[in-house]
Amino acid sequence: MLTLYDDPISGNGYKARLILRLTGRDFQAVALDILNGETRTPEFLAINPNGKIPTLVFEDGRVLSESNAILFHFAEATSYWPVDSFARAQVMQWLFWEQYTHEPNIATSRFLRQHRELTDEVTQQLDARKAPGEAALALMENHLSARTFLVADSFTIADIALYAYTHVAEEGGFSLSGYPSIQKWITRIEAVPGFRAMGDA
């Protein structure tokens, strides 16, 4: 059986859980407490030298990490990965944009607010993420205003990757009230057959 090293507080971990559920894979989850240094132990670093969850271990010992690489691997040859070559490239464009531009602002703000004391330094870190986080949401809003899903008007791993932290953006201090197209897109994702919520995946 697959073993997923994960932390329930992580949206990146949720991406992995959701694609495994959607594609009907059995897996056992091993919860590691990021806040308690459990992803930085010698034992875990021997599995993933990058010391991050989600990390997936296959039955034969092969290891795969990076949430969006896990999404890609299990989506290949399913409807969550487009048949059209250019649409695949567009999915990848969104996945890289998520990790470089969206996650470091939206997800990190949520992490800081939920798990750090609001010192001056943390407040400064949150302030620095406000404008780029809003810009990321505005870009999504504009793109989704004329579309049902991010790519090719069908539900793909681009939607999973962006849903993971966008639907809890308010926990990071980003209100979605000014982003009606994002809200409708969230509702559409939650109606996808087999969908599981973050706490239930």
Added chain:
Amino acid sequence: MLTLYDDPISGNGYKARLILRLTGRDFQAVALDILNGETRTPEFLAINPNGKIPTLVFEDGRVLSESNAILFHFAEATSYWPVDSFARAQVMQWLFWEQYTHEPNIATSRFLRQHRELTDEVTQQLDARKAPGEAALALMENHLSARTFLVADSFTIADIALYAYTHVAEEGGFSLSGYPSIQKWITRIEAVPGFRAMGDA
């Protein structure tokens, strides 16, 4: 013909130029000066709302951005993209690791040193990137110590993505003298048929 919006100072732009050269595509390059705000003009934001280079425009007007998505698109169906499913996922793991963990430390340090005045604030930003940058290089060194290339012992877009800023890491203040396996890997990449150096791609 393809149009590549690019800035010669960018390693991310170099990735796009190199894969286009390696796969024999004709393209015209349009140089935008990042430092001069040329990626933030209304004209360019109409092409790529994320305001970043490299951005590729196809003859029919379709647009693709994110350097690693461009690598993926042109590598599909070539030897730079593995046939084996798990090896493909490993390539993706390295591409996401590059954008999240390597580039923000190694590439950003190079940018700050080359294009910003060394104020206290910039020095602080450089200091903050020192330990995670060295950790990224150490992870690569350890991985490459027993391998010829990053994935499946063949030259893939994972090598292109990591080569782009690793081979100029010293310009960001990261000496490669303590990383002999990385140095050998750089030499191997520069011997790949069709390889073009950063200033020549």
